[in-house]
Amino acid sequence: MTQTLPLFNEFVLDAPSTEGIKYIGSKLKLIPQILQLIQKVDAKTILDGFSGTTRVSQALAKLGYSVVCNDIAPWSAVFGTCYLLNTKPKEVYQPLIDHLNAVPPVDGWFTEHYGGHANGGCAIQADGLKKPWQLHNTRKLDAIRQELETLKLDTIDKAVALTSLILALDRVDSSLAHFSAYLKAWAPRAYKKLVLEVPNIFTSAGKHQVFQSDIFELAPRVSVDLAYFDPPYGSNNEKMPASRVRYAAYYHLWKSVVLFDNPPLFGKAKRRKDTSDVIAASPFEEFRRNPNGRFIAVEAIEKLIRATQARWILLSYSSGGRATAEELNEVMQRNGELLAVVEIGYKRNVMAGMKWTHKWVSVAEQPNREFLFLLEKEETVLS
Ligand SMILES: C[S@@+](CC[C@H](N)C(=O)[O-])C[C@H]1O[C@@H](n2cnc3c(N)ncnc32)[C@H](O)[C@@H]1O
Structure with missing residues (x-):
């Protein structure tokens, strides 16, 4: 027997605000x-x-x-x-985020593989590949990601800094909300400067x-x-x-930002080899x-x-x-x-x-x- 639950004829719930990256299937x-x-x-x-x-x-x-x-x-x-x-208040993280924003840009692994010149609007580069970010932003990414290792933060502080970095990168990318292919023409947001902000962290009773x-x-x-x-x-x-x-294939770049492990890559989108379909398949993704x-x-x-x-x-x-x-x-x-x-x-x-x-x-x-x-x-x- 099924039971009738009164649902949407009652008050409409005011959902708390949340924060997150562009994500296929986000609820x-x-x-x-x-x-x-x-x-x-x-x-x-x-x-x-x-x-x-x-x-x-x-x-x-x-x-x-x-x-x-x-x-x-x-x-x-x-x-x-x-x-x-x-469990810390948001303000505690402002000096760390200010410090990361001030790190001088460098050329590194992310710039080598994922950075592109503005090229008058065209994201296709001399190597024939499209890129997800402009060079000025991958150079900042390279510098900030290295600095995060040097700082030797504890797990929670590092997670707050990495979340801040990923949210900032997500605001200036040139993708269709995932990284299995990139746009031919730079998205307008790709010209913006990468700027980290303290995530909207909160404390809760649970x-x-x-x-x-x-x-x-x-x-x-x-x-x-x-x-x-x-x-x-x-x-x-x-x-x-x-x-x-x-998901492993679509968001390979977030895995590389988190792990900072310079993995072997393949294909036009320069995906990590460990996100190939053979290795990273999930039974829920299987339609057969x-x-x-x-x-x-x-x-x-x-x-x-x-x-x-x-x-x-x-x-x-x-x-x-x-x-x-x-x-x-x-x-x-x-x-x-x-x-x-x-x-x-x-x-x-x-x-x-x-x-x-x-x-x-x-x-x-x-x-x-x-x-x-x-x-x-x-x-x-x-x-
Ligand atoms: C539809 S998305 C979830 C979206 C999420 N509810 C949101 O609002 O952002 C599906 C998620 O399942 C994860 N996933 C895939 N296979 C998994 C598994 N075997 N165990 C745990 N998570 C898995 C993927 O990494 C992906 O983040």
């Missing part, structure tokens, strides 16, 4: 809906299992929840450490933890009231060529069926639901066709009780009153629909 616009659903149940501790920009984690922490923030990507762990683990783990490794180890899962779905419309969002005829992504979701130590699971889902929706619906019915289904952006936000657990499947026939599912796990599955 910035869905934070109010996510928070409203979470407030329908009695949760105090929350796992944000695929935290990405950490915007959802930031909003939850600001509302007083204790947050376990996790993502496999190193940049997300840096953001999580900056926003969730810092006890937070930050992990950089594969979710399958972490989920059985942490016990929380509610887990929010926002996996990296591929476009799995069977009739269309696959367009997978591969396995030899048993099951969708690999949906099977991964079932495995994750079963491994999760939480009474409630909130799942973000972007539909990719009827077949996957049907399979996902079966997975959810099999593993608990579906308390609410919210379809985003189609004024069908509240499906209460309809036989909506089945109804959403027919809506999901069209690709690129976005849903939120609130699931209560079966006791037997939970134990």
Whole structure:
């Protein structure tokens, strides 16, 4: 039996402000809906299992929840450490940020591979490659990144400085919100000077933890009231060529900024070799069926639901066709009780009153629909 939850006919929640980079699949616009659903149940501790920009984690922490923030990507762990683990007031960091802004520019690894001349507007360089930043900014990046090593900061201070650097780089890049290809003509923002600012850090009452783990490794180890899962779905419309969002490949440059390890590179976008599709693939990004005829992504979701130590699971889902929706619906019915289904952006936000657990499947026939599912796990599955 499903239960009707009054959702959006109540007050509209004022979501706390958050900060983050441009990120494919960021849930910035869905934070109010996510928070409203979470407030329908009695949760105090929350796992944000695929935290990405950490915007959802930031909003939850600001509302007083204790947050376990996790993502496999190193940049997300840096953001999580900056926003969730810092306990100092914002002003304390101003001298450090001023110092970094004043470091004299140098030519280094980032300039060699990712810096380009303004060229009268054309980002294609003498080597025939397009570049994501102009030289004046990669030279600052090289200098600041080296200085961060020299300063030998503690983990939290370094995370605050790195977050500040990444946010500043994100404001002056010449990309389409990711780094798997760069623009032919310089974006107007690429001409602006790289200037670091203290991130909008805050202190909060909850006890937070930050992990950089594969979710399958972490989920059985942490016990929380509610887990929010926002996996990296591929476009799995069977009739269309696959367009997978591969986070490791899209954001390779943030990994290089965080690690500062001058890795071997390949291809026109000069991606890190360790972000090649063979090495860095995720089962959630896989749109195909396995030899048993099951969708690999949906099977991964079932495995994750079963491994999760939480009474409630909130799942973000972007539909990719009827077949996957049907399979996902079966997975959810099999593993608990579906308390609410919210379809985003189609004024069908509240499906209460309809036989909506089945109804959403027919809506999901069209690709690129976005849903939120609130699931209560079966006791037997939970134990
Ligand atoms: C849709 S994005 C999450 C966006 C995030 N909710 C936000 O608002 O910024 C999916 C995230 O899953 C992460 N990811 C992919 N495979 C993972 C895995 N096996 N374990 C943990 N995180 C993973 C990616 O690094 C990416 O940040």
